[in-house]
Amino acid sequence: MGERILIIDDSEDSRNLMKMMLGKAGYEVSEAADGPAGLAMLAAAPLPDLVLLDIMMPGMDGYEVCAALKDNIQTRDIPVVFLSALGESRDKIRGLEIGGADYITKPFDRGETLARVRTHLKISLLTREVLAANRELREKQRRLDEDLRAAAGIQQSLLPHRLPALPACELAWRYIPSETIGGDIFNVFSIDEERLAFYMLDVSGHGVPAALVTVSVSQFLQPHHDRDEKGREFFAAPREVLAALDREYPLERFDKFFTMVYGVISLREGLLTYSSAGHPPPVLIGSGRPCELLVRGGPIIGLGGILPFEEGTVVLSPGDKLVVYTDGVSDCRRTPGEVYGEERFYRFLAAVKDRPVGVMMEKIVGEIDSFLAGQSPQDDITLLGIEYRGGGNEG
Numbered sequence: 361m362g363e364r365i366l367i368i369d370d371s372e373d374s375r376n377l378m379k380m381m382l383g384k385a386g387y388e389v390s391e392a393a394d395g396p397a398g399l400a401m402l403a404a405a406p407l408p409d410l411v412l413l414d415i416m417m418p419g420m421d422g423y424e425v426c427a428a429l430k431d432n433i434q435t436r437d438i439p440v441v442f443l444s445a446l447g448e449s450r451d452k453i454r455g456l457e458i459g460g461a462d463y464i465t466k467p468f469d470r471g472e473t474l475a476r477v478r479t480h481l482k483i484s485l486l487t488r489e490v491l492a493a494n495r496e497l498r499e500k501q502r503r504l505d506e507d508l509r510a511a512a513g514i515q516q517s518l519l520p521h522r523l524p525a526l527p528a529c530e531l532a533w534r535y536i537p538s539e540t541i542g543g544d545i546f547n548v549f550s551i552d553e554e555r556l557a558f559y560m561l562d563v564s565g566h567g568v569p570a571a572l573v574t575v576s577v578s579q580f581l582q583p584h585h586d587r588d589e590k591g592r593e594f595f596a597a598p599r600e601v602l603a604a605l606d607r608e609y610p611l612e613r614f615d616k617f618f619t620m621v622y623g624v625i626s627l628r629e630g631l632l633t634y635s636s637a638g639h640p641p642p643v644l645i646g647s648g649r650p651c652e653l654l655v656r657g658g659p660i661i662g663l664g665g666i667l668p669f670e671e672g673t674v675v676l677s678p679g680d681k682l683v684v685y686t687d688g689v690s691d692c693r694r695t696p697g698e699v700y701g702e703e704r705f706y707r708f709l710a711a712v713k714d715r716p717v718g719v720m721m722e723k724i725v726g727e728i729d730s731f732l733a734g735q736s737p738q739d740d741i742t743l744l745g746i747e748y749r750g751g752g753n754e755g
Contacts, residue, residue, distance in 0.1 A: 362386075362388065363387055363388065363409040363410065363481050364387070364388045364389075364390070364406065364407075364408040364409050364410075365382055365387050365388070365389050365390075365408055365409065365410045365411075365412060365477070366389075366390050366391070366392065366398065366401060366402070366408040366410070366411050366412070367379065367389065367390070367391045367392070367412045368391075368392045368394070368395065368397075368398035368411065368412070368413050368414060368417075368422070368425060369391070369393075369412070369413075369414035369417070369443060370393055370394055370414060370416075370417040370418060371414065372393070374414065374443065374466065374468075375391045375393075377468060378412060378443075378468065378473070379391065381468070381470050381473060381474065382474075382477065385474055385477075387477070390408065394417055394418070394419060394420065395417055395419065395420030395421070395422070395424060395425040395428075396419070396420060398411075398413075398425060399425065399428055399429075402429065402432075402435050402438075407434070407435065407438060408438060409438070409481055409484055409485075410438065410439050410441065410477065410480055410481055410484065411429065411438055411439070411440045411441070412441050412443055412464075412477075413425055413426060413440050413441070413442055413443060413460075414442075414443045414444060415442055415443070415444035415451070415455065416444060416445070422442055422443075422444070422455075423454065423455065423458055426440050426442075426455070426458050426459055426460055427458050427459070429459070430458065430459035436459075437484075437487065437488075437491075438484070439461040439462075439480045439481075439483065439484045440459060440460045440461055441460070441461055441462045441463070441464055441476060441477070441480060442455045442460050442462070442463045442464070443464050443466060443468075444463070444465065444466060445465065445466040445467075461480050461483075462476055462479075462480060464476055507568060508567070508568065516535070516537070519533075519535055519545070519546070519547075520533070520546075520547050520548055520549075523548055524548060524549065524550045524556065526550070526556065526627065527749065528556075528627040528628075528748065528749055528750065529556060529625070529627065529746055529747065529748055529749060530716070530717050530718070530746075530747040530749065531548055531717070531744075531745070531746055531747075532717045532718040532720070532721045532744075532745045533546070533548075533721065533742075533743060533744045533745065534721045534722075534724070534725050534741075534742075534743045535740070535741070535742050535743075536688075536725065536728070536737060536740065536741040536742075537740050538566075538688070538736060538737045538738060538739050538740050538741075543561075543562055543563025543564065543565065543566070543570035543571060543573060543574045543616075543618065543740075544560075544561070544562050544563075544574070544686050544688065544740040544741075544742040545560075545561055545574045545577070545578050545742075546558070546559060546560035546561070546684070546742055546744055547559060547578070547581065548744065548746075551624065554626060554627055554628055555624055555625065555626055555627065556624070556625045556627060557622070557623070557624045557625075558622075558623050558625075558684065558744065558746065559581060559601075559620060559621065559622040559623070560620065560621055560639065560684045560685075560686065560742060560744060561574070561577060561618050561619065561620035561621075561639070561661075562618060562619050562620075562639065562686045562687065562688075562740075562742075563577070563616055563617075563618040564616050564617050564618060565616060566739075569615075569616065570616060573609070573614055573616045573618065576609075577605065577609065577618065580605065580608060581601070581605075597624075597633065597635075597671065598622040598623060598624060598633055598634055598635035598669075598671055599635045599658075599668070599669040599670065599671045601622050601635075602620065602622060602635050602637045602657070602658065602661065602669045603665065603668070603669055605620070605637075605661050606637070606661050606662065606663065606664065606665055606669075607664075607665065609661055609662055610662060610664050611662035611663065611664070614662070616662065617660045617661060617662035617663070618637075618660065618661050618662065619636075619637055619638040619639035619640075619660050619661070619687075620636070620637045620638075620639050620661055621634060621635070621636040621637070621639040621641075621642055621654075621657070621684060622634065622635055622636075623635075623642070623682075623684075625676070625746070625748070629675070630675055630676035630677065630678075630680075630748055630750060631673060631674075631675055631676070632644075632654075632673065632674050632675075632676055632682070633671060633672070633673050634654055634656065634657075634671070634672050634673075634674075635656060635657045635658070635669050635670065635671045635672065636654070636655070636656065636657030636658075637657055637658055637659065637660055637661045637669065638657070638658075638659055638660035638661075639657070639686075640685060640686065640687050640689075640690060640702070641653040641654050641655045642654045642682055642683065642684045642685075643682070643683045643685075643706065643709055644674060644676075644680060644681070644682050645680070645681050645683070645709055645710065645713040646677060646679050646680035646681060646713065647679050647713070647714060648677065648679075649677075649680070650710075651706055651709060651710055651713075652674070654672055654674065654682075655672070656670045656671060656672030657669055657670060657672070658670060676748040676750075677748070677750070678748060678749055678750035679747070679748070679749075680747070680748045681713065681717050681720065681745060681746065681747045681748075682745070682746040682747075682748075683709060683720070683724075683743065683744070683745050684743070684744040684745075684746075685705075685741075685742065685743050685744070686739075686740065686741065686742045687739070688737060688738075688739035688740050688741040688742065689705055689724075689728065689741050689743065690702045690705050691738070691739060692728060692731065692732060692737045692738060692739070692741065693738065694731060694732050694733055694735050695735070700728065700731050708723075708724065708727050709724075712724075716747070717745040717746065717747040718745070720745055721743055721745050724743055725743075728741065
């Protein structure tokens with residue numbers, strides 16, 4: 361069997377009897393005649409797999425030896441089985457309370473002794489295996505946490521750290537990451553002096569897979585120009601961008617889908633052209649108009665073109681504000697399950713629509729924080745605000 365057993369007993373006869381029984385059963389047995397000698401042996405490698413410990417010993421009794429074992433990080437997990445002629449319940453209870461695993465009463469019965477030894481050695485082995493598996497799981501969790509932090513860092517590095525400075529538009533954004541890394545990303549960039557483009561997307565699921573798809577889509581959407589059949593430079597229309605993504609990121613290839621909104625603003629005329637792929641509709645608000653939801657578009661990205669993407673247009677007036685967001689806003693919930701909801705969000709936007717767009721973003725974040733009452737959001741929350749000032753990009 362190979363298991364090592366240490367006997368600590370001041371009775372030589374008891375030690376010899378126990379050694380004979382255990383030796384015949386295939387165990388490797390060592391012995392000590394008193395508590396200090398037993399502790400000295402335990403301080404040297406290799407450690408035993410089980411300690412059989414007499415209670416009634418001169419000087420240092422078995423209770424004191426057991427307490428010393430359990431106070432030592434190196435020996436505290438070794439099972440201790442007490443040996444004694446004492447049969448009182450209070451003696452057994454005391455031994456168990458200080459860390460003993462079992463109790464064998466003298467004179468020893470061979471069958472009972474071997475059965476108890478086998479049982480506690482098996483329990484000890486299973487305990488060590490569980491502890492080893494637990495350590496392995498903790499190490500895997502540590503590495504996973506490191507990977508998630510790295511993925512979150514990469515994802516957040518893709519967020520725009522400097523928005524375009526345009527007299528025709530004021531821009532502001534806020535990003536509130538959840539505890540679990542998600543798949544939100546957005547960007548705002550100038551196509552040329554006359555046009556501003558923006559997009560926001562939310563990949564399904566959480567964790568590294570969603571973050572990797574986010575990174576890939578972000579790279580795909582890097583600002584780029586194309587040329588038409590006459591060699592003139594142009595920028596892809598929103599519906600064409602969504603259709604290209606739908607072809608490039610089929611659900612069966614990545615096992616992920618994502619929602620998205622893509623828009624282009626002609627700064628001089630204030631013409632907004634947009635298309636949405638299953639994304640929460642952007643909200644257009646202004647002092648002279650009610651809240652308007654921009655709903656034109658099509659299905660989520662990843663379904664392989666089952667429906668075409670429609671495009672919507674709207675003319676912005678100076679002072680109009682466009683709020684683009686992910687469903688982490690409307691879907692955030694607090695115990696016992698109350699959801700913030702879209703209607704509440706729309707009402708709040710109407711209440712703060714006359715504030716500067718940067719202040720609006722702060723107010724929205726404050727509103728969500730107040731709703732969550734100290735709880736963490738279950739999903740990433742991404743907000744983009746665009747205020748159209750008019751007059752093109754001059755001045």
